[in-house]
Amino acid sequence: MSVRLDCPLCAAMVVDGADDLAPGACASCGARYEGGEGSAPDAVQAALVAFGADALDAAAVTDAVFRLTPAESAQKGVAITSDARDDFYRWWLFVRTGGDGDAVAVLSAL
Numbered sequence: 755m756s757v758r759l760d761c762p763l764c765a766a767m768v769v770d771g772a773d774d775l776a777p778g779a780c781a782s783c784g785a786r787y788e789g790g791e792g793s794a795p796d797a798v799q800a801a802l803v804a805f806g807a808d809a810l811d812a813a814a815v816t817d818a819v820f821r822l823t824p825a826e827s828a829q830k831g832v833a834i835t836s837d838a839r840d841d842f843y844r845w846w847l848f849v850r851t852g853g854d855g856d857a858v859a860v861l862s863a864l
């Protein structure tokens with residue numbers, strides 16, 4: 755198994771050649787990524803729990819994040835992407851809060 759993940763917010767390579775991938779943060783822009791599920795809605799649901807934002811509606815957040823243009827994603831600091839691995843992929847929700855910013859506030863503003 756070889757996993758590669760690029761940050762959708764700053765385009766930096768987050769991981770390349772890993773055996774597997776756990777939630778973490780982009781070393782370049784500091785965005786946290788959570789999720790890691792096989793479908794985008796499942797990944798968003800898992801990420802909302804991890805970010806402490808599970809009061810938000812996962813379906814609505816999934817819909818909103820897929821509607822963002824790259825410029826809007828960069829401005830809001832939220833993006834979803836999939837990793838690349840041998841024969842399938844998993845989805846990750848990236849949230850950039852800046853310093854000690856609040857991921858719940860960022861996600862609530864979508």
Ligand SMILES: [Zn+2]
Nearest residue numbers: 761764780783
């Ligand atoms: Zn980044």
